[in-house]
Amino acid sequence: MKTVVVKCGGSVLKELSEDFFSSMKELQANGYSIILVHGGGPEINAMLDALKIESEFKDGLRVTSKEVLETAELALAGSMNRKLVRLLEQHGIASIGLNSSDNGLMQAEFIDKEQLGYVGDVTNVNSDLIEILCHQNVVPVLTPIAAGPDGTVLNVNADHAACAVANAVSADHFLMVTDVDGVLHNGELVSQLTEQQTNELIEAGVISGGMIPKVKSALKAFSDHVHHVHIVSGKKPFYEQGAWHGTEFTKEKVTV
Ligand SMILES: Nc1ncnc2c1ncn2[C@@H]1O[C@H](COP(=O)(O)OP(=O)(O)OP(=O)(O)O)[C@@H](O)[C@H]1O
Ligand SMILES: [Mg+2]
Structure with a gap:
């Protein structure tokens, strides 16, 4: 089974x-199973x-206090997840929404309770249920709310x-869909990035804010099991006739 997260x-x-x-739909037609994880900033x-x-x-x-956590869960599980599943269904893509803290689907530990509050780092993903749904040609749509220690739930950055x-499903492609064309430098799309170039752009302050966890997640997936990692825009096609758009992470240094 070829998978795209x-x-x-x-x-x-x-x-x-x-x-x-x-x-x-083109991905599905080309034999890829899709697994969706969403944010909700x-x-x-x-x-x-x-x-x-x-x-x-x-x-x-x-930074997530108890109050922020409850609000984030409401927005993610109660609103974003519902909207996304409905949109997919309207476009003829069979899907089912899952809250990742249910049944230990995603487990996490506190990153730094004092500094960040109820923010988690994922320690385990139970991929069995996810894979059953993929085999049924149903797209699982997951929230980034994970089960924490002692019955807590933790807010996980959706990129993480x-x-x-x-990584858990050893995806063939990991795609992060956002509101910009990919990683931008002086307003221009950077179509390929190595780890070193990415770190230089972070240090130079070119990559900032919400793009930081995104590129760090890209590099982490890339160094683990996933061979193709892309950051793309959701406002445009990201995959056409077998070609991927946006920023792709590569091992070899290329001129940008
Ligand atoms: N070098 C850069 N190139 C492109 N975007 C950048 C860069 N540096 C910072 N950004 C910001 O990162 C944003 C994308 O991250 P953001 O966290 O806001 O969105 P998201 O992760 O797609 O959504 P959510 O966090 O709700 O899941 C862009 O809209 C842009 O403002
Ligand atoms: Mg973000």
């Missing part, structure tokens, strides 16, 4: 184009604002969660 950014959910769904921010709860970010990660899933 797609991380769909909350940033782009409202702007997903018809071309995005065409690319998803803007939706979580809107709910926090409405509830007048403040939150801050450290290195692109949301998707990376853990891509």
Whole structure:
């Protein structure tokens, strides 16, 4: 079974184009099983604002108090997951929403409870259930809320969660769909990046904010089991006639 793990950014959910769904269908037609993991940044921010709860970010990660956690779970499992499953179904892509903290689907431990609160680092993904759904040609749509120690649930950055899933199923491709064309430098798309070039762009401050966990997840997946990792836009086609768009991570140094 060829698999693609797609991380769909909350940033782009409202702007997903018809071309995005065409690319998803083309992947399925070419024999790929798709597993989706989604984020929900803007939706979580809107709910926090409405509830007048403040939150801050450290290195692109949301500091998560108990209150923020409850709001994030509501936005992710109650709203984003529902919207995404419905959109896929409307486009004829059979899918089923799963909350990753259920039945130990995704387990995590605290990264640094004092600094970040209820933010998790994934320690295990139970890929059996995910693979059963893939064999049924159903796209599993996973939240990035994981089961933590002693009955807690933890908020996992969705890029990190998707990376853990891509590694657990040894995905052929790991695709992070966001609201920009890929990694940009001076407004231009960088079509290929090595680990060293990526680290240089982080140090130079060219890669910042939410792009940091994204490129770090890309590099982690790439150094583990996944051979093809891409960051693409959800506003455009990302896969056409067998060709991938956006930024691809490579082992060899290329001129950019
Ligand atoms: N060098 C860069 N190239 C492109 N985008 C960058 C760069 N540096 C920072 N960014 C920011 O990263 C953002 C994408 O990350 P962000 O976390 O906001 O979205 P997401 O991960 O797709 O959504 P979510 O976090 O809701 O799942 C871009 O919209 C852009 O503002
Ligand atoms: Mg993000």
